[in-house]
Amino acid sequence: MSYLDANATEPLRPAARAAVLAALDLTGNPSSVHGAGRAARRVVETARTALATRFGGRPQDLVFTSGATEANALAIHALGHGRRIIVGATEHDAVRAAAPNAAVLPVDSNGVADLAALAQLLSEGGPALVCLMMANNETGTLQPIMEAAAICRHHGALLHVDAVQAAGRIPVEFAALGAASLVVSSHKLGGPTGAGALLLAPEVAAIGALIRGGGQERGRRGGTPSVPAIAGFAAAALADPPALASLRDAIERIAMDAGALVCGGAGPRLANTTCLALPGVRADAQVIALDLDGIAVSAGAACSSGKVTASHVLAAMGLGDLAGEAIRVSLPWNATGADVAAFAATYPRMAARLRAALGRPLASRAA
Numbered sequence: 392m393s394y395l396d397a398n399a400t401e402p403l404r405p406a407a408r409a410a411v412l413a414a415l416d417l418t419g420n421p422s423s424v425h426g427a428g429r430a431a432r433r434v435v436e437t438a439r440t441a442l443a444t445r446f447g448g449r450p451q452d453l454v455f456t457s458g459a460t461e462a463n464a465l466a467i468h469a470l471g472h473g474r475r476i477i478v479g480a481t482e483h484d485a486v487r488a489a490a491p492n493a494a495v496l497p498v499d500s501n502g503v504a505d506l507a508a509l510a511q512l513l514s515e516g517g518p519a520l521v522c523l524m525m526a527n528n529e530t531g532t533l534q535p536i537m538e539a540a541a542i543c544r545h546h547g548a549l550l551h552v553d554a555v556q557a558a559g560r561i562p563v564e565f566a567a568l569g570a571a572s573l574v575v576s577s578h579k580l581g582g583p584t585g586a587g588a589l590l591l592a593p594e595v596a597a598i599g600a601l602i603r604g605g606g607q608e609r610g611r612r613g614g615t616p617s618v619p620a621i622a623g624f625a626a627a628a629l630a631d632p633p634a635l636a637s638l639r640d641a642i643e644r645i646a647m648d649a650g651a652l653v654c655g656g657a658g659p660r661l662a663n664t665t666c667l668a669l670p671g672v673r674a675d676a677q678v679i680a681l682d683l684d685g686i687a688v689s690a691g692a693a694c695s696s697g698k699v700t701a702s703h704v705l706a707a708m709g710l711g712d713l714a715g716e717a718i719r720v721s722l723p724w725n726a727t728g729a730d731v732a733a734f735a736a737t738y739p740r741m742a743a744r745l746r747a748a749l750g751r752p753l754a755s756r757a758a
């Protein structure tokens with residue numbers, strides 16, 4: 392099987408697996424004062440320092456959560472209180488659901504945020520929180536975070552950055568960005584599921600909790616943290632970013648030769664991600680056909696009750712019908728040329744078969 396769905400979950404890195412297994416043998420609760428508790432706490436605090444250092448924040452300003460969905464919700468709940476909220480049009484649902492009444496910042500045809508529109512929205516008055524992701528999960532598009540942060544600062548607004556897909560793939564240096572907060576997730580960078588982190592700028596670090604309880608995380612997130620997940624998270628985060636651009640480019644050449652279009656391909660992108668639209672062929676049909684041939688990818692479009700909902704990301708990029716016809720190929724850290732060979736043996740056949748079933752072979756489209 393070729394696993395090409397890293398943006399959903401990265402394969403576990405060996406160092407993360409070893410750290411998880413070692414931490415599973417610890418019995419103590421990190422809040423307990425006895426030796427067993429202190430041993431567990433040491434693991435958590437060592438991981439906190441390693442992660443804060445890795446992503447350019449201060450350990451005391453890093454809040455552990457269950458994952459990025461919770462970390463985004465906490466940031467938006469705490470920093471959005473009493474502020475107008477503006478979200479990028481291509482943000483993940485974890486952000487969109489936490490700010491259902493937010494104003495939407497448009498993007499261009501490559502999915503890059505319109506910074507003139509941001510300045511305009513911010514000049515319309517009132518304190519604001521802007522949510523802009525560093526890299527998009529469906530297309531890999533990179534946002535101009537430093538420029539957006541400067542515009543936010545000029546207007547007295549806070550910037551929240553979802554760096555889930557960027558972390559582990561490109562350098563993430565929170566302090567240098569000028570943002571108020573930043574989110575990363577363990578399972579998106581080769582750690583286990585069940586841990587995420589919210590990094591806060593020192594000026595806004597004293598936030599209230601969304602989940603209240605025993606006062607853990609300096610009163611910012613109640614509940615006993617998952618010590619093994621946190622240990623694995625930190626171990627995974629120390630890995631160097633993989634070099635995947637040449638494999639991704641090879642996959643794009645194979646797909647384009649078979650009639651696919653690369654969505655957002657002309658913009659700045661992550662090296663591991665490509666979003667491939669096959670005109671006229673529903674995304675879910677492509678995903679299922681590739682899965683039957685041993686290739687795991689995903690679709691931006693969600694299918695519920697037999698009805699395909701087009702990807703809001705691709706729709707915001709103005710891709711029309713293609714928004715329901717695109718799959719995401721996202722290479723994991725351990726991808727090799729064998730994955731490209733498997734894709735080459737499968738994708739063109741799948742494309743020809745599904746297009747023929749629709750009565751739209753490639754030649755007739757090109758005519």
Ligand code: PLP
Nearest residue numbers: 458459460483485528553555576
């Ligand atoms: N933000 C982005 C950009 C994502 O891609 C995802 C997961 O798909 C999330 C947030 C949610 O992450 P988690 O699974 O850690 O809750």
